[in-house]
Each structure stands twice: as C-alpha cells, then as structure tokens.
Amino acid sequence: MLLKVLVLLVLASVVVVVKTQQPTFNDDVLGLIFFKAGLEDPNAKLKSWSEDDNDPCNWVGVKCDPTSYRVTELHLDGLSLSGHVGRGLLRLQFLQVLSLSNNNLTGTINSELSRIGSLQIIDLSGNSLSGSIPDDFFAQCGSLKSVSFARNNLTGQIPDSLSSCSMLVWLNFSSNQISGQLPSSIWYLRSLQSLDISGNLVEGEIPQGMGNLYDLRQINFGNNRFSGRLPGDIGSCSLLKVVDFSENYLSGGFPDSMQRLNSCTVISLRGNSFRGSVPGWIGELTSLESLDLSANNFTGEIPSSLGNLQFLRELNLSMNQFTGALPESMANCFNLLALDVSQNLLTGNVPSWMFKKNEKGEINSVNSFIGSMENPWLASREPSYQGLQVLDLSSNALSGELPSNFGVLSSLVFFNMSRNHLFGSIPASIGELKATEVIDLSDNKLNGSIPSEIGGAVSLKELRLQRNFLSGKIPTQIVHCSSLATLILSQNNLSGSIPPAIANLSNLEYVDLSLNSLTGSLPKELANLSQLVSFNISHNHLNGELPTGGFFNTIPTSSVSGNPSLCGSVVNRSCPAVHPKPIVLNPNSSDSIGGSSQNHHRKKIVLSISALIAIGAAAFIVIGVVAVTVLNIHVRSSMARAPTALTLSGGEEFSCSPTNDPNYGKLVMFSGDADFVAGAHALLNKDCELGRGGFGVVYRTILRDGRSVAIKKLTVASLIKSQEEFEREVKTLGKIRHQNLVALEGYYWTPSLQLLIYEFIPSGSLYKHLHDEHSKSSLSWRQRFHIILGMAKGIAYLHRMNVIHYNLKSTNVLIDSSGEPKVGDFGLARLLPTLDRCILSSKIQSALGYMAPEFACKTVKITEKCDVYGFGVLVLEVITGKRPVEYMEDDVVVLCDMVRGALEDGRVEECVDGRLRNNFPAEEAIPVVKLGLICASQVPSNRPDMEEVVNILELIQCPSDGQEELE
Structure with missing residues (x-):
C-alpha cells in the first residue's frame, strides 16, 4: 500500500503530457494504476491490476503489442465501473483503442484524450457523462477513426473542430441532449461512413453539402428538431444503405436525387410533415428491405412500382392520406413480412396477394377496404399461404361470410377480423386452428351459435366474439382450450346457463359475458379461479346465490348488476333460506315463542346492519368532500x-x-x-x-x-x-x-x-358551445358526432405518444373556426415532480364528474384508461347537453347514472339534447350513448382503448351521413 500511495503522489504532482524523453515501460503500469484509483469497482473486475506487477499485458481488459509490450488496447465495457475518466490514461502513448462503454462513469469529457498519439477508437457510450463536448477535443484528432459518445447526458453543440478529423470513419453522438444547429463543417469529413446524431435536440435546417460524403453508408438524424427539406444532394451519397430522418419537423417531398440511392436497404421518414405523392421511381430502389413513411401527410395513390421491390420485408405507410387501392403489383413482393397501411383513405377489395405468403409474416391493415371474404384464392388448400402466422384485417369495411374452410390457415397464431361487416355463422373449421392463440371476430354481424368445434383450438389464449348477433349456448367443449386467459362474449344473444366446465379453465383472467340472455345459477366452482382479474355477467337473467371466496368476495357491483334474481352480499340482496323439509313446532312449547322472538331479533339485526352500512357510507362521503375541500x-x-x-x-x-x-x-x-x-x-x-x-x-x-x-x-x-x-x-x-x-x-x-x-383557437371551448346561455350556436347532430370523433382521434394519438391527459373536460376542448375539435392542456401533470394523487386531484378538482374512480384508490395504477373514462363522460355531455354533475334544488344528478338508468328503462332517446328537436339518427345516437357508458365503466379493464373507440365510432357513422358537410 505504501508503494501505491507513493505512486499516486508522484503522478498527481506531474503534469501528464508527452515527455521529450522516451517513456519507460513502467509508464503504462503507472498510468493504469492512476486511472484505476479514480474508479469504483464494485464487482472487483480489476482485481488483477496490481501496482506490484511490472507487466500489465495479462491484466483484465488490457491488450499489448506482442513486440514492444506496450499497451495498445483497453476494453472495460460493461463492468459496472463508476467514477471518472482519469488523466492516468494520458501516459498510455501507444494506446490505439479505448473502450469504456456501458458503465456508470460520470464527469465531463477530457479534451486531452484525443491527443494520445496513436489513438484510433474512442468508445465512451452508455455512461452518465455530462457537460458539453470540448471544442478543442477534435482540434488535434490526428489518427482518430471512430468516436462514440452515445447514450450519455451530454449537452451543448456539436463542435466545429470536427472538420479537422479527416480520418474519421464512424461518428456517434446519439441519445444525448445536444442542441443547437448542425455545423456545415461536418460535411468536410470525406472519409465518414456512418453518422448518427439521433435522439438529441439539434434543430434548424440541414445544411447543404451532404453530397461531399461519397463513402457515407449510414446516416441517422432521427428524433431531433430538424426543419425544412431533405438535402437536395443526398443522392450523391450513392453508397448509402441506411437513411433515417424520422421524428423531426421536415417537410416538402422526396428530392429527385434520391432515385440514385440504388444501394439503399432502409429508408425511414416516419413522423414528419412530408406531403405530396410518393414518386414512382421509389420502385427503382430495388435493394430496399424496409420503407417507413408513416405519420406524414402523403397523398395520392400508392405507386404500383412498389411491386418491383422484391427484397422488401417491411412496409409502413400508416397514418397518411393515401387513396385508392393497394396495387396488385405488390404480389411480387415475395419477401414481405410486415405491412401496415392503417389510418389512410384506401378503398377497394382486399387483394388476394395479402394471403399468399410462403413465410411467417404479419399483415396489419386498418383501412376502409370494401369487399367480400369470398375469394377464389381460399377455395383450395394451396400451400403458398399455409405458413401465415399473423393475420390482422381489423377495422375495415369487409363484408361477406367467413369461408367455411378458413381452417386451412393452420399456422395462424394471431387472427383478427374485428370491426368489419362480416355476417353469417362461425365455421366449424375454426377447430382446425390448432396453433392459434388469439381469435378476435368482435364487432361484426355474425349470427348462429358458437360452434362446439371451438374446443379443437387447443392453443387458444384469447377469444373475443363480443358485439355480434350470436345465439345459442356457450359450448362446454371450450374446456379443452386449457390455456384460455381471456373470454369476451358480451353483447350477443347467448342463452342457456354458464357451463360449470368453465371453472376448469384455471388460467382465466378476463371474462365478460354481459348483455346476453344467460339464465340459471353461477357454478360455485368459479370461486376456485385464482387468476381472475375481471368477471362481468351484468345484464343477463341469472339467478341464485353468487359464488363466495376468491375473486367473488370483492367482485364489483357493476359486474353483476342487471340480474334481478341474483342474491348475495355484493348485490345487497339476501338469499332465501332453504330447508330440507317443513319444521312443525308445538304451539304450547315455550321454545316456539323463543324461536319467534329469535327470528324477530334477527330481522332487527339485519335492519341495524343495513342502517349502519348506509350511515357509514354517508359519513365516508362527507369526510371525503371535507378533506378534498380543505x-x-x-x-x-x-x-x-x-x-x-x-x-x-x-x-x-x-x-x-x-x-x-x-x-x-x-x-x-x-x-x-x-x-x-x-x-x-x-x-x-x-x-x-x-x-x-x-x-x-x-x-x-x-x-x-x-x-x-x-x-x-x-x-x-x-x-x-x-x-x-x-x-x-x-x-x-x-x-x-x-x-x-x-x-x-x-x-x-x-x-x-x-x-x-x-x-x-378563436371559437371558444366545447363547454361554451354546450352550456353558455349567451352562445348563439346550437350544435347539430352531425357537428356533435364530428366533435366526438375528433376528440377520440386526438386522445388516441396522445396515447400512442405515451402521454396521459389526466384532465379531460369540456373546457379543455376547443372548437376552431371550421368546427374541428382540439383537445388542450394535455400532459401538464408531467410537469409536476411526482404524480402525487392529492396534488393532482386538487389541480383538476374542477373536473368533478370526469375523474375516473381510480383516483380515489391509491393501490390502483393510473393509466390511459383514466382518459377513456373522462372521454366517456364527455361523449354523454355532448349528446345530452347536460353537465357531468347537475345540482338541483333537492338533489344531485350524476350524468352517467342518469343515462345508464334511461338505457336500462329503454328511454335512452329521451337523453338526447332537446335542442336537436328529434333531428338526429337514432341508429347513430343510441350506439354512441352505449359507447360512452362503456368508456365510463367503473372497472378500468372494461373500458376499450382509444384506438378501439375511434374504430367503433367510424363504424357507427352512417355511410350516407359521413360525407355530408357539417351543418
């Protein structure tokens, strides 16, 4: 230890620069020991580094030149080291590679590191380095070929001195907080092959001159704040393979020079403001494997030249304004595995090539396709599409019946045809889907019964058939689907009793059988389902006692409501006593009197308990109101x-x-x-x-x-x-x-x-349009539907961006001059240090009536479903013209409760705002009311996500009315 102390004292007193005399061999040992002294090594990875050792070449992470025995490489990646990058490294004058990535190093970057005479590679990525990159770091970068400061906390601007690094081949500053503009001098790095500054705050226009980088293979400027157009000379970088400008503010169209990028395999322009049509020459980039143009403003038809891209594996054109049909020429894209053309304006029939896949692929298409499932390509058992694993054609306008032999798709793992216009029965061949884990046929017009062959789908984990016209009984054969975790059969016309065999499906988590015509009692064995999270049987004709134990001890009242003959503590309805035979009492016996007295006393106890419960509930509410007010x-x-x-x-x-x-x-x-x-x-x-x-x-x-x-x-x-x-x-x-x-x-x-x-936004809030007595506007039904759909789209987009609004209410929805709704005040809770529920609820107390019940429960996670609840209340407010909570002279009316009661009594049309004078389509209004109530469900898991809400609203909208101008 004495030697170590002396070494450190000597090193600390010496200015470590390149000495005029030839360094001794021990310079490497001393430099490494001094470097180690500034580190914390919790896992003792550097135990072999000893000040008593004259030969560092066998130390962990150290490599030496076999002739001179000088240290040439230092690799200490992922060793959980902390501390700072000390000056001791400056003694390693023959060091060529310095790699310290994926540790916990802190402090700033030492500008002298780049002056180590022979250094070629510096990798400090994946640490917690802060401060700016010193401008003089690259002033004498001599032999540097590769630099990575990625995934740190660096700030400041990209140094202009970069232009001095004429040998630089690989540069990565990604995932930091670097700001300012991109220096045009970066295009002087003629040897550069890879440039990555993604995930920063760099802004402004991309300067011209990119065409000077003739050797550039990869450029990634994604997730910054660049504006303006793509560089017009990008096509001069003819060796480019990867082009990523995603998630910026870029606009304009494709530069014509891009058609010269014949070597390009990946192009991503996702999340910008590009507009215009996609040029036909895109099909000349025949090396393309991935093309992502999603979330822009592209218009026109999808070019048929895409069919020339035989190596294309991923194509994402979603969230644009493409029109027309998918081109048949894309049948030549033999390697296509993932296709997403959702949220466009596409029409026409679903092309047959989508199903002729010879590899395991994924189809994701959410559009307005119109056509029939009855196509000749499914009439034979061709092997060309039997390898298909994922088939998702949900949220379209497909019509026709499911083919009787769709079981030929035997490799399907995920099958989703929800939210279409399919009719007819579910074919028995569903039982041939042995490998299928998810079947979703919800929100269609299917009728007939659930086939007993469903038991053949032995791998099934999720079955969704809700919102159809299915009838008959729940087949007992479903017990063979032993992995089933989600069973959603709500809003059909199912009858008969709930099969006791369902209690054997031990993996069940979510069950929804609500809004059917089921009868009989609930099997007591259901209480043994230990994984249950939700079990909804509301609005059926079930009777008898609810199971006791497990999940059913805490089942929400809303999950069993609408069954007048159910009894048990949850529904606050005692079950009648059941005696095996009549009991005859001796009228002269004193026991008889005692028994009568005992019965009378028991009734008093029941009444007392009920009274205590009511008093306790009232006291809890009063205390809660006082606490929130204080x-x-x-x-x-x-x-x-x-x-x-x-x-x-x-x-x-x-x-x-x-x-x-x-x-x-x-x-x-x-x-x-x-x-x-x-x-x-x-x-x-x-x-x-x-x-x-x-x-x-x-x-x-x-x-x-x-x-x-x-x-x-x-x-x-x-x-x-x-x-x-x-x-x-x-x-x-x-x-x-x-x-x-x-x-x-x-x-x-x-x-x-x-x-x-x-x-x-000049036209004021939604609250003003609905409730201001001085407002001259009276919203028509079409305007109200447009507002509801627009709000849904805005909130859905927030959720895609991982932002929860927290404060939805009609005063936070503004209406612009064209009648378009704009949701405001989103994400402000993110500005608070923590999402403390007391603080948060006090901030949005004015949102009384919109707040999801989870806010009152500290153990329940606040999720996007809170926004869904608030949206549901907004829907009811827009349709009824009433506030979420109305204070009358002798009563308080909660809007959700009022509408729900009207729905149960068959009076839902009476809830529509009287100012519409019955000038509204009931076939739209009633489903929208029901949707609002579902969104405002007390149980978060019963609420749909906002993407589903948008799709449902678009299906509800009457086709003839959907194209009308707003009144």
Missing part, C-alpha cells in the same frame, strides 16, 4: 404565496433578451417569431384573460408576425420540476402535432414563473 384551500393558499416574476398588468417587466443572466427569463419558440407586438410586459394583461383552470390562467397576445397565441401562466411554481426537467418535458409535448390537439408553440422560464405558449 386540501384544495391549502393548495390554493400555498400557490397564492408563491412568488411570481411579473404582475398581471404592468409591474415588473419580463424580458425576451437572450442573455444568460439568471435574473432574466428564457423564451423559446419552437417555430416562427419569438417577438410580441405589445412587448413582453403586456403578455399577461388582465384585459386579455381568456380563462382559468387547475394549472393556470390563460391570456391572449399577438406575435410580431400577426399570429395570435394563447399564454398559460402556470400556477404550480412551488411544485414545478427543475428547469432542465421542465424544458425536457415541454419540448417533448411541443413535438406532439395532430389536427385534434392544441399545438404547444413555445415556453418561457424563470424559477418563479413558467409560461406555456399555445396556438390560439
């Missing part, structure tokens, strides 16, 4: 005490200055002009106040370019995250763009004041 007052008072950086009208002036002085604010606009017409001091003029909500006050102001914006002053300053976290979350929300979402345009930050800048 909490709300406390939060409001604490916010009132929070300091602010400027007053509502004049007072302290807010600055748009770019200065770094922390006393000034930081104003960031994601696009467009950052200056305001009236000056910064007038941003929060009280005369321009638009409204107030749980998260802040909203004002209107005008940008220099004449565009109006809405400014939300957040009132959660005492709860807000740090500036770094706040900016990261806001920038994430700023990238969310959808026609049914209010766009976030920018933000302003000081420690005591945070502003969010939104696009301005």
